[in-house]
Every structure is written in C-alpha cells, then in structure tokens.
Amino acid sequence: MKTVMIVDEQPVTRHALRLLMEAEGLVVVAETGNGTEALALARQHSPNLLxxxxxxxxxxxxxxxxRLTKSNPDVKVLVLTAQNPGYFAMRCKEAGAMGFVSKQQDLRQVNLAVKALLHGNTYFPHDIGHVQGSAFGNDRIDGExxxxxxxxxxxxQMLAKGMSNSVISERxxxxxxxISTxxxxxxxxxxxxxxxELIDTARHAGLVTDVESTEAGATPPGLDEARQHELDLLREAIDTMPTTISVWDLDGRMIMCNKQYLETFGxxxxxxxGRFIYETNFTVGEDTHWIHERLVASIRQGKAYTTDIVLSIKGQQRILRHWGRPYRDTRGSLIGLICGSTDITDRSTTLIDLEESNLQLEMANREKVSFISSVTTEMCGPLITVTAMLDLAQQQVDxxxxxxxxxxxxxxxQSLQTLFDDFQSFLRLEEGNHSLRPEPLNLDLLLRQIMNGYRSVAQERGLQLGLDTTAAQQPDVWIDPGAFCRVVxxxxxNAVKFTDQGRVDVTLGxxxxxxxxxxxxxxxKDSGIGIPLTDQHRMFEMFVQGTDDQQIRRRxxxxxxxxxxxxxxxxxxxxELESQPGQGTRVTVKVMLPAIR
Known part of the structure; x- marks a missing residue:
C-alpha cells in the first residue's frame, strides 16, 4: 500500500489533505508544519510521496x-503551495520535485497529481516553460x-522582505x-x-510582491566612483538654486538636498x-506613508510628474507646486529622482481643492479594490475546502x-461564517449602528471560558497557552459580553495563528x-514572528498586507x-501594540468599566 507524508503549517489543510489521500486508498504515515522536522520524519518513514x-x-x-532527493531519492515530492508558479514551478522541478500544484486551484487537482506521481509520471503546469521565460521579462535577471x-x-527573499541578519539566522x-557571507x-x-541593487533584483524578478523597507537602520546605497563624481557635481549645482531641491534613491530615501530645502523646512x-519621508517629523497635513508610496511609484516608473501638495511648514499650512524628474547616470541607468517645489500658497485654492478631492477619490478606490481582493482571498480557501470535503463525503461508503x-x-x-460576522459587525460600527449592551459579569470566569476553547488549538500547534488572573482583584463589572468576547x-x-513555537500568555488585571x-x-503576549515597525501602525485596519518575514502565509x-x-x-x-520581528508581539487593552455594587 502506498504511503504519503504531508508538510504544511496549516492544520486544517493537513486534515483535508489526509482525508483526500485516505479516500484514494493511501496511508498518511506522518504530517508536520516544520521543515526541519519534515526531513527527520521522511527519513524515518520513507513515504512513497511527500x-x-x-x-x-x-x-x-x-x-x-x-536534501530529500539526495538522502531519500525514492520519495517523490509534490509541491502544493500558494507561491507564484511563474517562478517556483520551474525552480521546484530543478530542485528535484516531481509535481507542482497551486493552492489557488481546486483541491481535486491534487488527486490527479498524486496519481501521476505514483505511476512514475510528473505533474507540472502545461505552460511552465513559457511562464518561466516570461515571468520577469528579463532573461539576464533570470539567468543570474x-x-x-x-x-x-x-x-x-527574506532580505527583500525587510528581515535583518539576526532574524534570518534564527529562522x-x-x-x-x-548570512553576511x-x-x-x-x-x-x-x-x-x-x-x-540586490533588493531591486529580487523585486524585479517577482520573488516578493511588495517591499516597503529594507534592513532596519540601513544607510543610503554606496555608489561607485563614476556615480559618486556625478553626484558631487550635481550637489554643487543644486546648492545654489533658490528653490527647494532634493534627490531620492530608488527606494525613496533622501540622498541629498540643497540649503534652500533645509531653510524652508527648518x-x-x-x-x-538617508531617511524615508515618513521617518521625519516636519511634514504634517498629509499621510506621509502615502506620500512615500507615491514617491517610490514615480521613481519606479521613471517618468516626470508635477503636482500640488499641502504641507504644514513651521506651523503654517502652505501649498507647494511639487515636481519630480528621473535621474539617470551616463550609462542610462536609473539612479533615483530629483524633486523640487515652489510655494504657491497665495494663488486661488479652488483648483487645488478639486485636485485634492480627486487624489482622495483615487486613494479610496485603491483601498476598495484592495479590500475586495483581500475578502475574496480570505473566502477562497474555506470555500474550496468545503466543496472538496462535500464531494468526498458523497463518494464515501464508510x-x-x-x-x-x-x-x-x-x-x-464555520470559519467562513466567522469572517462574515466580523465583516458585518465592522460595517455596523463604521455606520454608527452598533450599540453596547452591558451586563453584570465576572471577567475572570468569562475569560477562563474563552481560553478553554483555545487549549486544543494551541496543543495541536505545540504551543504553551498561559492565563494569569492573579491581578484581577475586582473582576465583577458591567460590560457587553459580546464585545469583550470578540476582543479576546x-x-x-491572531497570536496563536502567527506563533510557530513557544507560548501565548494572557493576563487580566x-x-x-x-x-x-x-x-x-x-x-x-506571544513569542511569534512579530511585526515590522513599518507595518505596526496599520495592523488594526481591514485586511492589511504585511511585509514581514511571513508575508507568504500572513496575507x-x-x-x-x-x-x-x-x-x-x-x-x-x-x-497598545509592541512588537519586534522574530521576538514576538504584546497587545494591551485598557478600559474603565462600572463596578457591580
């Protein structure tokens, strides 16, 4: 009888795959969510398929x-992943995998792939050669x-996602x-x-979808002698200009600016x-992260632009005519962007108001599209699992x-229903139609009931789950039980989901x-993967896309x-949220409630 081993971090996915394999008459001999443990289990059980x-x-x-193809060449590997098949299908094939299936496809594709591999065949996307050749649009990058x-x-990949050497070494x-080597x-x-430039290569190759930051504390890029000479000449020229001039690198860090810039902004x-614009504190009046994103987008496009912006300069609202021009070296390679601005506060603001409204509408439309895309992604996995399991149930005699x-x-x-409930409650709160209904409750007892529901989940993930209520000296209060339960x-x-090992501790005072x-x-408090500083301010927005080391699975x-x-x-x-990548996250909620007399 053929044997199978499953390696996936999500317990629900492993369970669904085990049922699918057993329905085909296969025996699942082991399953895990850790790569190091996977190799040990594969050597121990020698499954026909992994x-x-x-x-x-x-x-x-x-x-x-x-490693597996070298130590256990008889084990056939089928990759079932959410990664982009445009690059990773071919890379997996070159590494020794016998098949590749995307998780965006119907789970029943797995059965076809399994049958192919167990009969000595391979199973890859039909257009793998074409996709690989066009994935980047640059044969030189592909070859390198x-x-x-x-x-x-x-x-x-980890460096391009902003992880430091210490975090990568731990993982x-x-x-x-x-790592430095x-x-x-x-x-x-x-x-x-x-x-x-190394990070740019990874980004252009499609290895990461979004990189908002590089290593913490990174300095502006080093330039070769020719580029440095050009930069020195440029600095002398712009320092004499009466308008504000600044030069930004490919990632949106300021390389230099003239004296007028320093005097204007004080x-x-x-x-x-050497800083991103959102790392400074002199621009007030607009979302500086949004300004940074627009700046980087303009640099990447390599096109000139002109726009009007409103900033608070030395405590006064000022209107600036802002422009940007791509900066290239003598070889034609894009180095960054040269920006300048002129104060036009005294002109009529009617046109500016219209432009501001259009920009806000553009931002709202972009957020709406992102939100719809995220909701669809969140719903896709549970819906596919439901369909596959119901089809499997219909075929079962046992x-x-x-x-x-x-x-x-x-x-x-049920997970899909929870998503719908959260979504509906969020909309009611946004519309102001959600009201609290306080009841006399004992928070100590209520919290213990909630935590009992997470014991089995934590145990399955190999986590320790702690609860400390010794500081709950006066737990009898008036509170809306539904609101408290949803917060907890x-x-x-979220803490359990993004903690690979260690513990999750809950404290009530x-x-x-x-x-x-x-x-x-x-x-x-958890000992999980943590959240990069650039993402922490957005973690409580709807469906935030992270840029940390777990971006692939932390959508x-x-x-x-x-x-x-x-x-x-x-x-x-x-x-309040405190977090460090690779060390964990602490979230603290403080609220004042009426006591039960």
Missing part, C-alpha cells in the same frame, strides 16, 4: 526538496538568479556571519554594486539625509469517513479606582483585529 508547502518554518521548501543556490535564494538556524556571494553573482541635514469529511467541511464553513477572540486567535469604576487591563490581519480596535474605541478604551 506533499510539501514551500513556506514552512525551519528550512525553506526548496532546501527540503534538495539561476546561479543562486536554494539557500541563497531563501536568504534573498534558518544559521549564524549571522553565515551569503549576502556578499549574492551581490557578486547578481553583479549588484550595493545592497539596494531641519538639519542629519534629520533627513459512514465514519463520511462523517469525518463532513466535520472538516463544517469547520471550514481576535487577539488570542482589574483594580478599583473609586467612584464605582474599575480599571481593566487585558494583555496578550493580512483580516476583519478580526479591525473589529477589535473599533470595539475598544466604542468602550472609550485604548489599545
């Missing part, structure tokens, strides 16, 4: 394929990337010195003159040179297996403050955290 998700912790998926080893490719179980080798192989050079398939379908449907569920489920009021403090914060923030605001409370 179904692998590339984005697993411990070891990269490509590294697993390489092929020079990278699987481990170097994994490190390049890959390597030393920081080794990989970085130097990749710069040589890809002919990159600087770290930022800043010192060290406050702006009533026990039929009930098991239906149970998995029910679990996926959102914070705890209640202290009487007189006048019949109780100060309630709820803290949820966003969903409606849960956004709903949590709105409910805390409705209770006149506060919510």
């Amino acid at each position: 179904i692998l998700e590339l984005s697993v912790s411990g070891l990269g998926g490509l590294e697993i394929i390489r 990337l092929k020079k990278l080893s699987d481990r170097e490719l994994t490190v390049l 890959l179980l390597l030393s920081e010195k080794t 990989y970085k130097s080798r990749m710069m040589q192989k890809l002919h990159a003159n600087s770290f930022l 800043v010192e050079p060290e406050a702006v040179i 009533s026990m297996r039929q009930r098991e398939a239906i149970a998995v379908a029910k679990g996926a449907a 569920d959102s914070l705890v489920s 209640t202290e009487g403050r007189g006048s019949g009021l109780v100060a309630v403090t709820l803290t949820v 966003g914060s969903g409606a849960g955290l956004a709903l949590c923030k709105r409910l805390v605001d409705l209770m006149n409370g506060s919510l």
Whole structure:
C-alpha cells in the first residue's frame, strides 16, 4: 500500500489533505508544519510521496526538496503551495520535485497529481516553460538568479522582505556571519554594486510582491566612483538654486538636498539625509506613508510628474507646486529622482481643492479594490475546502469517513461564517449602528471560558497557552459580553495563528479606582514572528498586507483585529501594540468599566 507524508503549517489543510489521500486508498504515515522536522520524519518513514508547502518554518521548501532527493531519492515530492508558479514551478522541478500544484486551484487537482506521481509520471503546469521565460521579462535577471543556490535564494527573499541578519539566522538556524557571507556571494553573482541593487533584483524578478523597507537602520546605497563624481557635481549645482531641491534613491530615501530645502523646512541635514519621508517629523497635513508610496511609484516608473501638495511648514499650512524628474547616470541607468517645489500658497485654492478631492477619490478606490481582493482571498480557501470535503463525503461508503469529511467541511464553513460576522459587525460600527449592551459579569470566569476553547488549538500547534488572573482583584463589572468576547477572540486567535513555537500568555488585571469604576487591563503576549515597525501602525485596519518575514502565509490581519480596535474605541478604551520581528508581539487593552455594587 502506498504511503504519503504531508508538510504544511496549516492544520486544517493537513486534515483535508489526509482525508483526500485516505479516500484514494493511501496511508498518511506522518504530517508536520516544520521543515526541519519534515526531513527527520521522511527519513524515518520513507513515504512513497511527500506533499510539501514551500513556506514552512525551519528550512525553506526548496532546501527540503534538495536534501530529500539526495538522502531519500525514492520519495517523490509534490509541491502544493500558494507561491507564484511563474517562478517556483520551474525552480521546484530543478530542485528535484516531481509535481507542482497551486493552492489557488481546486483541491481535486491534487488527486490527479498524486496519481501521476505514483505511476512514475510528473505533474507540472502545461505552460511552465513559457511562464518561466516570461515571468520577469528579463532573461539576464533570470539567468543570474539561476546561479543562486536554494539557500541563497531563501536568504534573498527574506532580505527583500525587510528581515535583518539576526532574524534570518534564527529562522534558518544559521549564524549571522553565515548570512553576511551569503549576502556578499549574492551581490557578486547578481553583479549588484550595493545592497539596494540586490533588493531591486529580487523585486524585479517577482520573488516578493511588495517591499516597503529594507534592513532596519540601513544607510543610503554606496555608489561607485563614476556615480559618486556625478553626484558631487550635481550637489554643487543644486546648492545654489533658490528653490527647494532634493534627490531620492530608488527606494525613496533622501540622498541629498540643497540649503534652500533645509531653510524652508527648518531641519538639519542629519534629520533627513538617508531617511524615508515618513521617518521625519516636519511634514504634517498629509499621510506621509502615502506620500512615500507615491514617491517610490514615480521613481519606479521613471517618468516626470508635477503636482500640488499641502504641507504644514513651521506651523503654517502652505501649498507647494511639487515636481519630480528621473535621474539617470551616463550609462542610462536609473539612479533615483530629483524633486523640487515652489510655494504657491497665495494663488486661488479652488483648483487645488478639486485636485485634492480627486487624489482622495483615487486613494479610496485603491483601498476598495484592495479590500475586495483581500475578502475574496480570505473566502477562497474555506470555500474550496468545503466543496472538496462535500464531494468526498458523497463518494464515501464508510459512514465514519463520511462523517469525518463532513466535520472538516463544517469547520471550514464555520470559519467562513466567522469572517462574515466580523465583516458585518465592522460595517455596523463604521455606520454608527452598533450599540453596547452591558451586563453584570465576572471577567475572570468569562475569560477562563474563552481560553478553554483555545487549549486544543494551541496543543495541536505545540504551543504553551498561559492565563494569569492573579491581578484581577475586582473582576465583577458591567460590560457587553459580546464585545469583550470578540476582543479576546481576535487577539488570542491572531497570536496563536502567527506563533510557530513557544507560548501565548494572557493576563487580566482589574483594580478599583473609586467612584464605582474599575480599571481593566487585558494583555496578550506571544513569542511569534512579530511585526515590522513599518507595518505596526496599520495592523488594526481591514485586511492589511504585511511585509514581514511571513508575508507568504500572513496575507493580512483580516476583519478580526479591525473589529477589535473599533470595539475598544466604542468602550472609550485604548489599545497598545509592541512588537519586534522574530521576538514576538504584546497587545494591551485598557478600559474603565462600572463596578457591580
């Protein structure tokens, strides 16, 4: 009888795959969500087939394929992943995989792929050669990337997502010195003159979808002698100009500016040179992260532009005519953007108001499209699982297996229903139609009931789940039970979901403050993957797209955290978030509630 092993971080996905394999008469001998453990289990059980998700912790998926094909060549590897098949299908094939299926396809495609592999055939996208050839639109980049080893490719992806050497070393179980060595080798192989050029290569190749930041504390890119000479000449020229002039690199960091710029904004050079615009504090009146995104987009397009912006300069609202022109070296290579501005505050504001409205409408439309796309992505997985499990249940003769398939379908449907409930509650809060209905409750007992529901989930993921209510000296308060449960569920489920190992601790404190009021403090702390500083301010928005080291599987914060923030605001409370990538996250909710007398 043929045997199968499943490697995927999501327990629901592993369960669904196990049922599909057993329905085909196959035996699932092992399953795990960790890459290092996967190799040990494969050597122990020697399965005929291994179904692998590339984005697993411990070891990269490509590294697993390489090692497994050397140590256990009889094990056939089928990659089932959410990664872009345009590049990774061919890379997996070169690493030794026998098949590749995208998770965006119907799960029943897995059955066809399994049958093909077990009969000695391969199973890859029909247009794999065409896709690989057109994935980047640059044969030179494609050829240079092929020079990278699987481990170097994994490190390049992590660097491009903003991870530091220390975080990468912890995830890959390597030393920081080794990571630095990989970085130097990749710069040589890809002919990159600087770290930022290395990141640009990864971005243009489609290895990452969005890179908003590089390593924390990174300095402006180093330039070769010819480019530095051109830069020195440019600096002398622009320093004499009467208007504000600034030069920005490809990632949106300021390379230099003239004296007029410093005088106009009242800043010192060290406050702006080498920084992103949102890292400075002198621009007030517009969303500086949005300005940064528009700046980087203009640089990438390599096109000139002119626009009017409103800024608060030295405490006064000023209207500036702002322009940008691409800056290229003598070889025609794009280096960055030269920007300038002229104060036009005294002119009529009618046209500016219209332009501002158009820009806001453009931003709202972009957010709406992003939101719809995120909702569709969140719904896709559960819907596909429900369909596959119901089809499987209909085919079963054994009533026990039929009930098991239906149970998995029910679990996926329940997760979908939770998404709908959160979405509807969020809309009611946004429209001002959600009102609190306080009841006399004991927060200690209510919190223990909620946490009991997470014991099995934490145990399945190998996590320790702690609850400390020793500081809850006065737990009897008036509170809306639905609102409290939603806040706790959102914070705890998010902590458990993004913690690979270690623990999740929940602490409750209640202290009487007189006048019949109780100060309630709820803290949820995890040892998970953490959140980059550039993403922390957006984590409680609807379906935020992260840029951290788990971007592949962490598609966003969903409606849960956004709903949590709105409910805390409705209770006149506060919510604080502290996080460091690779070390974990702490979320603290503080609210003042009436005591039960």
